[in-house]
Amino acid sequence: MDLITIKHETGLAFSVSVRGHKFIVDMPRDSGGGDRGPSPADLLVAALGSCMAMHMALYGKTVNIPWAGLELNLVYNIGEEAGKKRIANITVDILLPKDMGTREGAFLRAGQNCLIRNSLEKCPEIDVALIK
Numbered sequence: 635m636d637l638i639t640i641k642h643e644t645g646l647a648f649s650v651s652v653r654g655h656k657f658i659v660d661m662p663r664d665s666g667g668g669d670r671g672p673s674p675a676d677l678l679v680a681a682l683g684s685c686m687a688m689h690m691a692l693y694g695k696t697v698n699i700p701w702a703g704l705e706l707n708l709v710y711n712i713g714e715e716a717g718k719k720r721i722a723n724i725t726v727d728i729l730l731p732k733d734m735g736t737r738e739g740a741f742l743r744a745g746q747n748c749l750i751r752n753s754l755e756k757c758p759e760i761d762v763a764l765i766k
Contacts, residue, residue, distance in 0.1 A: 647671065675710065679724055682754065683708045686726065686745035693744035703731030706745075 638652045640659075646667040647660040659674055661667025672680065683706045694701035706728050713722025726745075734741055745751075 643670075644668070675712070675721055678721065679708050679710045682724065682748075682750045683726060685748035685750040686728075689748040690728075690741050690745045693741060697737065697740075699734065699737060701731060705729040705731075 636653050638650065641649050641651070643649050643658065645660070646665075647658055647670045650657055650659055658671035659677060660670040661673050663669045665673070667673070687704060687706050690704060691701045694704075706726055708724060708726050710724045711722050712719055714720070715722075728742070728745065730738065730741065
């Protein structure tokens with residue numbers, strides 16, 4: 635897999651670099667950040683939505699059904715469990731570009747079978763270590 639590098643920029647802002655792409659992650663002002671970019675939670679939810687959309691587009695390509703104009707709108711809520719904040723729920727609204735007829739269910743299943751959704755449903759092991 636590709637190396638993802640996170641480096642402090644200023645305040646709560648960090649640059650993220652992967653495969654030649656670079657962007658800024660920051661917290662909103664009301665959370666103490668400078669709002670220079672999306673928050674980590676925004677990125678997690680965006681990763682889910684974009685993964686679902688790409689899987690739906692791949693399905694459309696496979697069955698030769700146009701998907702241009704496909705739109706997903708996601709909303710998430712933060713909750714607390716055992717004293718730890720977490721994303722408590724995510725709502726995904728999918729706007730298909732046209733009536734897909736009998737293929738609508740297949741488009742939905744394609745979106746539901748993406749890597750990010752599968753990973754969120756069964757939490758991956760996460761190893762964290764300090765390197766000296």
